[in-house]
Amino acid sequence: MSELTSVSQAQALIAEHMPSFGSERVPLDEAVGRVLRQAVHAEHDHPPFDRVMMDGIAIRWSATMPRRLRVVGAQMAGMRRQTLPSGNDCLEITTGAMLPEGADSVIPIEQLRRDGEDYVLSDDCAPVAGQFIHRRAADCAQGSLLLSPGMRLGPAEMALLAANGVANVEVAVMPSIAIVSTGDELVDVGEALGEGQIRRSNDSAVRAALRLDGLERVVMEHIVDDEAVTSQRIAELLERHDVLLLSGGVSMGQRDYVPAALAAQGVRKVFHRIAQKPGKPMWFGIGPRGQAVFALPGNPVSALVCATRYARPALRAAQGVPAPAPEWVCLDSDVDVNPSLASFVPARVQSDAQGRLMAYPVPSKTSGDFSSLPRTQGFVQLPPGQGKAAAGSVAAFYRW
Template sequence: MIPVSEAERLILETVTLLPEESVALADACGRVLREQLVADRDFPPFDRVAMDGIAIRFEDFQNGIRNFRITGLQAAGSPQQQLIGKGTCLEVMTGAILPEGANVVVRYEDVSLADGHATVELDEVKFRQNIHGQASDRPAGAVLAEPGMKISPAEIGVAATVGKAHIRVSAKPKVAVISSGDELVPVEQVPLPHQIRRSNVHALSAALRQWGVEVSCHHVVDEKEQIRNTLGALLESNHALVLSGGVSMGKLDYLPEVLEELGVEKVFHRIAQRPGKPFWFGRKKGAAVVFALPGNPASSFMCLHRYFQPWLQRCLGQKAETPVYAQLSSDFTFKPPLTYFLQVKLAFDPAGVLTAIPYKGGGSGDLANLVDADAFLELPAGETDFNKGEAYRVWKYRYG
């Protein structure tokens, strides 16, 4: 049995960067960027009018002129016009290029219009007020987004602005999720008294799809030959296998034995943690990495978020996320010498501190308790008393 830190290290040693692919801009949100997004021109590309109003010369106002003759309209998207003559102005719209010769924009709210003239009703104006200066946000050639970023709507807007109709991103990994056990029946089937519906495979695959993975779902019964045939094919056609159940010490837990028969090298089996102690991890050269998770719902769910997700992010070339910590809202005691992943509900206290409210539930088989909680709080091994106000690492599984 190995500690959590060692399990994490061994898993991350198997990371292989996924290849790149080009996708249409409309399909890029949520993918991991694999190229720089560079400003192809200044941001903004011209002195931009920031308010609807009139454009004047600062010098005219300083010389006492308050009534300006309107000589035209500078609309957004129209070619640049020019101020002609002393004491003139142009009406301007937000987003328009600033007229040549103008260096102040006075908003309509500070102007009265009558008989083709505009009277400024201010005692003072500032040079270049209400003007969004050319290149004031970013100059041409500036890097706007770096590889490794997860593309959000913000990056989509930037990519569109620089003319990227297609973007290079990390290819989606293919992952097979396999449940095992004679006691499991399909969701649509009414289980007999000794059976339960398959739930882990759906919870795990939903999380993987949320992370942008191409997922296929499978089920094997407790029969060696079927397990061998199914896993043998899936090992060669996927980047990773995520299995649920069949990895403990039971007489029908065949998965570790079959995996090793198929040439999968066992990296470790059993982590000093609760839940999720029987976790089996292995790899086959030139084939899939295998995450064989325990069958209890809270165990498999926790292990997926604590171990698989960081591994996936590295494979995608995604920048490491900043760890999140939360303070315990009450004292908690856990005596076994194991790392404990406590289910918690997250909330901000009146001071803005992220707090973790324990929702211990009924153990690793308590699927319903995951609905009440938001995250797992990682309580380190070697301690037994965890005090209110102490901060620990959080592994969130609820977003938005």
């Protein structure tokens, strides 16, 4: 029997062998949700001029300025810069307009009363120089780094790209991924169940997890338990896809044909079997064209744990996404641990009155029991040990 790979070794081996998917340029409106692969710098100062922040009037402030000011024109948003003639004059202004030449303060319309061609300051109006002016380059100066490679492009990032004239964006290539379920007992969600059959669910769970990471080039396939068919279908899938995520057929049973089929198609095994529970049978290898192949166990909890702990982080890293900082939680209660295997225990998390993130374990009865997973947000990873991990222990937490 082959030696088990530790969790940390498995993580390191995947990182060492995982291919990069490269980058491509896409129009801005196609970049949302993608992973940025370029540095983006400020095209100009932000804001690019002294910007008015309130509707009202622009004035030249002084300690002896009059309470009545004559309107001599207007400075609207989008207009070329106007000039304020004298200290007894004012220009009507709108939010977003350039501050007029010669003006150094803005009085909001709420503190003014119109009287013919004049504005009269209200009794409680006490303007100061510089008020309600968003100074040029106050947000950032031209050339400042705004976005770094590895960021996922959401609403805020898209706004910055547009504001800085990035019409075409360099993003990570989205890999083509096949999620493959194996087993004669599996039927599609819309089919009636025959005797001894169950509906496929692992592929739906894994596809949902990948979509949370913005991965949309995903297809789902099913392979029956036949050695020749398994080898042929894997060969076809390797030709069409960058990543294979298989579920089932990877253990040591007499109908577990996946490892042999992968070897027959030139997929080089990096490791098989990890010292963990659930998910010990997991297999990882690299195809002849650099395809990444994750062969997950068939039991639902095992498959989702392995996809979350290994496949998803590896796919994010292959697109250039930096590894996130670990999330740490405190156990709310004692948890049984395995003496020789790392334990992955589903848990719900919630902050307590001291601000600590507490984990409330919801152990599965078996690695096939996924009915309780919707009550959890992820799982804690506990090292091997004798007896129990005590309440109050700190553990790494991985979200679904």
